[in-house]
Amino acid sequence: MLENAGRIGLPVPDVVKRAVEVLKRRG
Structure with missing residues (x-):
């Protein structure tokens, strides 16, 4: 889920x- 968000380009906090x-x- 988080990986997909990163691939889509959604802002993911460094934490x-x-x-x-x-x-x-x-x-």
């Missing part, structure tokens, strides 16, 4: 991007 990166590394 959210960092959280997504952390989740990807853990997953």
